[in-house]
Amino acid sequence: MTDNKDINAEGQFSDGPPLGKSTPVSGERGSVTPEAREATSVGAKNSPQEIILAEPRGFCAGVDRAIEIVERALGKFGAPIYVRHEIVHNTYVVNELKDKGAIFIEDLDDVPAGATLVFSAHGVSKATEREAEARGFRIFDATCPLVTKVHVEVAKLNKEGYEFIMIGHKGHPEVEGTMGQLDSGIHLVEDVADVARIQPAQTEKLAVVTQTTLSVDDAAEISAAVKARFPNVRSPKQQDICYATQNRQDAVKIMSPQVDILIVVGSPTSSNSNRLRELAVKLGTEAYMVDDATELKPEWFEGKSRVGLTAGASAPEILVKQVIDRIKALGAVSVRKMAGIEETLKFPLPKGLKLHGSALDAIGSDLHAES
Numbered sequence: 579m580t581d582n583k584d585i586n587a588e589g590q591f592s593d594g595p596p597l598g599k600s601t602p603v604s605g606e607r608g609s610v611t612p613e614a615r616e617a618t619s620v621g622a623k624n625s626p627q628e629i630i631l632a633e634p635r636g637f638c639a640g641v642d643r644a645i646e647i648v649e650r651a652l653g654k655f656g657a658p659i660y661v662r663h664e665i666v667h668n669t670y671v672v673n674e675l676k677d678k679g680a681i682f683i684e685d686l687d688d689v690p691a692g693a694t695l696v697f698s699a700h701g702v703s704k705a706t707e708r709e710a711e712a713r714g715f716r717i718f719d720a721t722c723p724l725v726t727k728v729h730v731e732v733a734k735l736n737k738e739g740y741e742f743i744m745i746g747h748k749g750h751p752e753v754e755g756t757m758g759q760l761d762s763g764i765h766l767v768e769d770v771a772d773v774a775r776i777q778p779a780q781t782e783k784l785a786v787v788t789q790t791t792l793s794v795d796d797a798a799e800i801s802a803a804v805k806a807r808f809p810n811v812r813s814p815k816q817q818d819i820c821y822a823t824q825n826r827q828d829a830v831k832i833m834s835p836q837v838d839i840l841i842v843v844g845s846p847t848s849s850n851s852n853r854l855r856e857l858a859v860k861l862g863t864e865a866y867m868v869d870d871a872t873e874l875k876p877e878w879f880e881g882k883s884r885v886g887l888t889a890g891a892s893a894p895e896i897l898v899k900q901v902i903d904r905i906k907a908l909g910a911v912s913v914r915k916m917a918g919i920e921e922t923l924k925f926p927l928p929k930g931l932k933l934h935g936s937a938l939d940a941i942g943s944d945l946h947a948e949s
């Protein structure tokens with residue numbers, strides 16, 4: 579658990595009272611009287627007073643590793659480095675890496691012979707993997723190990739004769755990569771209604787897999803519908819939804835009733851960032867997702883005293899800091915971290931990307947800044 583901190587005028591954190599489920603700032607929504615809410619906002623007049631930072635927020639271990647793979651490949655082999663799909667779904671990250679010499683492509687035809695190619699954190703299908711190998715590229719796989727784990731499970735159970743129901747969003751690269759582990763026998767369901775439509779060839783050996791960045795609650799509802807229709811279905815021992823998605827959603831669940839508005843830093847393509855905004859709205863809190871501070875609209879903060887701030891797993895802390903500065907310019911006088919889980923997970927880098935300090939220094943990065 580991390581301590582609660584206030585940020586002083588110099589931008590440094592200072593100790594503050596704890597904030598969390600057991601020590602609500604203004605009580606759970608529903609337990610706060612309209613008078614109390616009004617009183618909280620009296621000092622605010624039309625501007626925000628306090629920013630509350632969600633814990634955890636921002637980069638997860640898979641995103642950190644994926645970005646580092648591209649940076650290390652640039653440091654070791656020089657520009658250009660080709661990356662299949664956006665390495666992670668964040669505009670700022672992609673633009674930073676483009677500036678350093680990464681070229682993002684969707685089609686392997688756009689990669690010249692002999693080039694270095696990185697697969698994005700979302701993973702790729704077997705067909706893409708085979709094609710890249712056949713073309714002789716120097717390949718580094720930045721697929722998040724938690725996505726790879728799902729791929730391995732699909733391959734293993736397929737050998738045992740299983741068919742699969744995949745809960746996920748159509749067209750998302752992770753879903754394409756996981757479904758593409760097999761030539762057939764994997765059926766996508768996006769919602770409860772889809773569960774009634776799928777037609778597996780048999781129902782004796784059916785297994786559920788999910789995209790890692792779904793809404794935990796939506797996935798549970800769809801899983802229940804799958805179980806109701808196919809009682810023998812095999813569910814993963816542990817949910818495929820990853821720890822980072824779960825932790826960020828849990829933090830928003832705790833924070834939402836305690837703030838007047840929630841801002842999520844994340845790009846429109848980021849699945850887990852979208853889910854954070856949707857979750858807050860579902861809990862009755864006005865919420866907006868922004869790619870960066872320039873997208874904040876002053877009118878959102880009128881009459882709002884407490885501003886909750888979080889970031890999706892692919893959004894770097896530098897963008898959070900810029901959003902804090904912008905909300906401060908609109909009137910906020912204090913910044914406080916809520917109590918939350920401290921994430922310490924780190925995934926190892928692929929072989930062949932160990933670099934000496936000087937080579938890494940030459941690349942430089944502001945993407946891994948500590949929160």
Ligand code: SF4
Pocket residue numbers: 638639640641699722723724725790791820821822823850891
């Ligand atoms: S959000 Fe989860 S699955 Fe995706 S890269 Fe991060 S840890 Fe891995």
